[in-house]
Amino acid sequence: MLGVAIAITLMVVDHRRHDSLQQLRDTVAIVNYPIQLAAETPGDFIKWTSESISNYNHLLDENRRLNKENLLLQGGMQRFKALEEENQLLRDQLGASLRVGERVTLAEMTKVDLSPYRQQIWINRGSNAGVFTGQAVIDAHAIMGQVIEVTPFRSAILLITDTLHSIPVQVLRTGLRTVAKGTGRINNLELPYLPRSADVRVGDLLVSSGLGGRYPSDYPVARITSVGRDPNGATTIAAAPLARLAVDEQVMLVWSLDEKLQAVPVDEPAEESADEPVNEPADEPADEAEQGESEE
Template identity: 50%
Template sequence: MVSLALMIIDHREHHLESVRAAVSTLTYPLQYIASLPLSAGDAISEIFSSRTRLQDENRNLKRENLLLQVHQQKMNALEAENMRLRNLLESSFKIGDRVLIAELMAVDMDPYRQQVLINKGSNSGVFKGQPVLDANGVMGQVVHVNRFTSSVLIVTDTSHALPVQINRNGLRAIAMGTGRINKLTLPNLPNNADIREGDLLVTSGLGGRFPPGYPVAKVTSIVREPGLPFANVQARPSAHLERAREVLLVWMLKPLNDSLPDESENPDQTAPAGKVSQ
């Protein structure tokens, strides 16, 4: 009865507000202690759920980051390939002849042969002895032709010889392969020959295989020993032989070998692939 009377008085007159506030203050520690296990359980559950969520998010972000890095690498490769193709196209405009872009498929692992395999063959009109260039200079010539692939002999192969001339003064010479990817040699040049380090060697057009004016190499060293009739001349190929991925196959608009005998008609009178005479 007393409780009911107090409730009615408090509800209508609000005289027990201060008493209720004091009692609530006194009972708060008991309420806090009573709710502590539940609050602690909720907090621990939140911690573990947050940790699990963060771990999942971390794994997802790592996976996305890896995918983005792979895509970025692919984009870098595509950008580099695009630049190489643009350089090749610009080179083809400078050449002025009919050209075809081909890609390298394989590199001969034989240390005594420097050949590469390209993805164009007789089906694309490729022929034996056809000049092959990259965006920077002469790379070699085709020596074997299949229907869909061809083998290219690199200018640095020991069996390759290429008639060249010094761009500065027109002095003719023969650039011979040394078996090293970054070195050519010019034999039989007299000690008093007008040649300097840094001279650009270009194709002379003699021999009927390469049209004139294509860059071949730059002279890197000249050793003249007294008492010897010939100088030791070394040159570095202009083409990026060790890292080229795309090459240009060249057809001359006005072939230089129209007067030469046809290899298919009289093969005994032609020089072997890679061997040319000045």
């Protein structure tokens, strides 16, 4: 009752003599402000933290999405770059044979093996995603290699620099076809099947020729870095791969629109079964045939 009486008295006094209690009201407000601020601070901090984390996660998701879109666009642009360079040299060899528009699927690298005797990577896509033995793999810059072993959830990729790997290529400037072989070094390929009179220059771009059906044609592979002769007089030509082998975390699996580059049945002799050991090359017979054709 006493509290009620005091409250009523203060209300009456404040109504009749408002100015007399203004100083008291200001004093109470000043004393109460730090208490009010301290009470509101935790709630404001939690709200600010929640909004900051939400914005950060949104930015991360947006960044991942844009990176994937950029990678896909760069992969699709590889063939356009080859076409542009050839047009600048006033060549028309591609013509109607240029097929732009292969379907690609992103995959992430999970394991890397870069020993001098075996250069391969593993990715997080397998038969459940439609991956097949012999499938071409690229990154945002050029061809990386091909699938040599497939499990339900993972696949092994033999890089183009492996000593057991060969890829049919074409010198874009002249149209000269040959084979680029791996050397066991991540930054080096060799072209051992060219005659001394071959028109090859440092800086020439090598693109896939499509021979053998292993790789789609007209994708960048490497660029000539040296042309010379060994002590026996034989021509020695070296090239540097354009793909960022074992560096890019994301790669792309290529499905060609051309029927002849679709998945080959497992029981076909040209393909190696996914259950066989990785140590045996997946395409050695095809490579030997291509090498013989180049020598002729």
